[in-house]
Amino acid sequence: MTSTATVGDLVSQPYKYGFITDIETEKIAKGLSEDVVRLISAKKKEPAFLLDFRLRAYRQWLQMEEPDWASLGHPPIDYQEIIYYAAPKQQEKKASLDEVDPKLLETFDKLGIPLSEQKRLSNVAVDAVFDSVSIATTYREKLAESGVIFCSISEAVKDHADLVEKYLGTVVPGNDNYFAALNSAVFSDGSFVFIPKGVACPMELSTYFRINSGDTGQFERTLIVAEEGASVSYLEGCTAPMFDTNQLHAAVVELVVLDDASIKYSTVQNWYAGDENGKGGIYNFVTKRGQCRGDRSHISWTQVETGSAITWKYPSCVLQGADSVGEFYSVALTNNRQQADTGTKMIHVGPRTRSTIVSKGISAGHSSNSYRGLVQIGPKAVGARNYSQCDSMLIGDQAAANTYPYIRSQQPDASIEHEASTCRISADQLFYLQSRGIAFEEAVSMMVSGFCRDVFNQLPMEFAAEADKLLALKLEGSVG
Amino acid sequence: MIRPDAPVLLEIRDLQARVEDQPILKGVSLTIRAGEIHAVMGRNGSGKSTLSKVLAGHPAYTVTGGSVHYRGEDLLALEPEQRARLGLFLGFQYPVEIPGVSNLEFLRVATNARRSGKGEEELDTFAFEDLVKERLQVVQMDPAFLERSVNEGFSGGEKKRNEILQMALLDPLVAVLDETDSGLDIDALRIVAGGVNHLAGPDNATLLITHYQRLLDVITPDYVHVMAAGRILRTGGKELALELEERGYDWVDAELAATERAPAEVV
Numbered sequence A: 001m002t003s004t005a006t007v008g009d010l011v012s013q014p015y016k017y018g019f020i021t022d023i024e025t026e027k028i029a030k031g032l033s034e035d036v037v038r039l040i041s042a043k044k045k046e047p048a049f050l051l052d053f054r055l056r057a058y059r060q061w062l063q064m065e066e067p068d069w070a071s072l073g074h075p076p077i078d079y080q081e082i083i084y085y086a087a088p089k090q091q092e093k094k095a096s097l098d099e100v101d102p103k104l105l106e107t108f109d110k111l112g113i114p115l116s117e118q119k120r121l122s123n124v125a126v127d128a129v130f131d132s133v134s135i136a137t138t139y140r141e142k143l144a145e146s147g148v149i150f151c152s153i154s155e156a157v158k159d160h161a162d163l164v165e166k167y168l169g170t171v172v173p174g175n176d177n178y179f180a181a182l183n184s185a186v187f188s189d190g191s192f193v194f195i196p197k198g199v200a201c202p203m204e205l206s207t208y209f210r211i212n213s214g215d216t217g218q219f220e221r222t223l224i225v226a227e228e229g230a231s232v233s234y235l236e237g238c239t240a241p242m243f244d245t246n247q248l249h250a251a252v253v254e255l256v257v258l259d260d261a262s263i264k265y266s267t268v269q270n271w272y273a274g275d276e277n278g279k280g281g282i283y284n285f286v287t288k289r290g291q292c293r294g295d296r297s298h299i300s301w302t303q304v305e306t307g308s309a310i311t312w313k314y315p316s317c318v319l320q321g322a323d324s325v326g327e328f329y330s331v332a333l334t335n336n337r338q339q340a341d342t343g344t345k346m347i348h349v350g351p352r353t354r355s356t357i358v359s360k361g362i363s364a365g366h367s368s369n370s371y372r373g374l375v376q377i378g379p380k381a382v383g384a385r386n387y388s389q390c391d392s393m394l395i396g397d398q399a400a401a402n403t404y405p406y407i408r409s410q411q412p413d414a415s416i417e418h419e420a421s422t423c424r425i426s427a428d429q430l431f432y433l434q435s436r437g438i439a440f441e442e443a444v445s446m447m448v449s450g451f452c453r454d455v456f457n458q459l460p461m462e463f464a465a466e467a468d469k470l471l472a473l474k475l476e477g478s479v480g
Numbered sequence B: 001m002i003r004p005d006a007p008v009l010l011e012i013r014d015l016q017a018r019v020e021d022q023p024i025l026k027g028v029s030l031t032i033r034a035g036e037i038h039a040v041m042g043r044n045g046s047g048k049s050t051l052s053k054v055l056a057g058h059p060a061y062t063v064t065g066g067s068v069h070y071r072g073e074d075l076l077a078l079e080p081e082q083r084a085r086l087g088l089f090l091g092f093q094y095p096v097e098i099p100g101v102s103n104l105e106f107l108r109v110a111t112n113a114r115r116s117g118k119g120e121e122e123l124d125t126f127a128f129e130d131l132v133k134e135r136l137q138v139v140q141m142d143p144a145f146l147e148r149s150v151n152e153g154f155s156g157g158e159k160k161r162n163e164i165l166q167m168a169l170l171d172p173l174v175a176v177l178d179e180t181d182s183g184l185d186i187d188a189l190r191i192v193a194g195g196v197n198h199l200a201g202p203d204n205a206t207l208l209i210t211h212y213q214r215l216l217d218v219i220t221p222d223y224v225h226v227m228a229a230g231r232i233l234r235t236g237g238k239e240l241a242l243e244l245e246e247r248g249y250d251w252v253d254a255e256l257a258a259t260e261r262a263p264a265e266v267v
């Protein structure tokens, strides 16, 4: 085939992270019941408050129904066919990396996240989560020097129970929605970050989630608290092996930001998306919410969503403190048969709160990509302002893009601006670039990364180039 | 400059092409040697832009017959980007806008692609900036245009200048300039024509597609071709353009009618 192939012929290149690590895993039996919830809690030797939290959520989940309002279609999920706890067999979390199973270290090496002392990233502390548990967290001592706590949430439950009890479930309650309730009942691990008053976290923090087992659900829970005047930048990355069945991933992330504090939360999501016919891939149903509790507090979500067969995800900000700021920068790329319904909610409660939404959706193949966003201005949000920009890019003529902006304002004085655009990569644009010596695929990638620039600029430097490459990879075709 | 012994850069033989089911080029033949400047004129819709795009490899056009050799190599077998790397340049009649792609970055990637085609080393960002600053002067373009997206929001004339800037950077062996003069004000025309003259040399060749004598007043062609209905009907020296200017295309039509009748008369 020559370049007379149309843009629609772009096919995603084989998924690079699809390997499976052969490691002995401890799994509990399939299925969900109150006993399973108790078993998970017992395995983790949890205090009573947490078991209570889980059980309340579980009971509420039983009363709830799976939401169906998103533009997504998938066969029904059988919650009794899922394993709710899987962990690589090793006794306790190891004090030193030398004791961690080398196979696990090797896995993370292969994923480009070296953990060992010699090879680890120089300015990024990493919490590595494998299936249901955190296997290592780098730079803990160095962070502790400045009072920063960065560990798995299981460890936090043991070592900082008071903090966990104080904040867990206060942003995303146990009964918030179907998937959040499920997560609250069965979450296994995730990251915990606490930045004390006045501290600017001295390094980038990052959690890397790896699903390895084929029949296991992944339910991680992340809680980040920034006290008065504190600040942190946190990045989440994820991959999974290629299975031709679908795996459920239902995570919850809660952010709490007090006066003058800020959290920047970035995600580069590259779960396995299924094959070109839509077989396999992760079902990603995630609840992410941050609360700007304090005055002049700041939350910024940046996400690059490229994987998953299904993405259902709306990182949101509750802007409670006066003059607090919420931001959402998103690139969602879908190809083949992927479906994404993603966006944000900006809930303006306090006076003079501001929010910015920049969403870039790229749909290729037979995929479907929807932006769904809510801007809500409450009666006390005097002088609130929102700016939203939602752009869609279509590649080929089989893909779909939709935008569903919802605006609710109870504040006549608020200013809300919404801009939307749709463009298609045209054959003439590609030909123009080609006629200047730029190969077809590079031409596509140039246009796509140009389209995403506003969002990539928000990513921590170390990851912006990665994100660029990732998109190119996802679109790279067998055009030649 | 005509030198019968100069190497042939482009050899087009009986080229036929269609778009969808519609034949547009119906047998174009043209030989271009190093050092020559050719002008192609002809009514709207006669197939001039089609010829240029077929040469550059636009996917919308299907070649149905004939051949094109570029420095002895089968041009039609090459991808558009390979043609560009080997030194074929098309200045577009309607350059497209590419939002989000920085002009500077685009020019750098394109320049390096061409350099790799010449077996030269790629330029890093600093070396490239020096080069582009220098080449900007050829078209007297404001460096501010480098900061913008490729052609986005450029005026018609600015787009044309950006095309010539690309030509100046890519150092082509054969430059096909499709109506680079249209939409230019008087000063811009002088600047752009000056740029083309400046870049023309004994080792390269230029194919100018134009409607206007005023361009040919500044860039003197060695040959003028008249295209009609997908064929080159007539070839002459620079005086042919003057004749067209005076008499219009009607007489070309008459001639076309005569050639179309010809086969019937033979029968």
Ligand SMILES: Nc1ncnc2c1ncn2[C@@H]1O[C@H](COP(=O)(O)OP(=O)(O)OP(=O)(O)O)[C@@H](O)[C@H]1O
Binding pocket: B019, B024, B042, B043, B044, B045, B046, B047, B048, B049, B050, B051, B060, B093
């Ligand atoms: N992509 C296309 N689809 C349909 N028709 C086309 C296409 N490209 C060219 N044509 C037709 O082919 C014929 C030749 O077009 P072309 O653009 O080559 O003319 P031109 O000589 O460059 O004209 P002008 O002087 O107006 O630029 C026209 O009738 C045009 O409508």
Ligand SMILES: [Mg+2]
Binding pocket: B048, B049, B050, B093, B178, B179
């Ligand atoms: Mg034309």
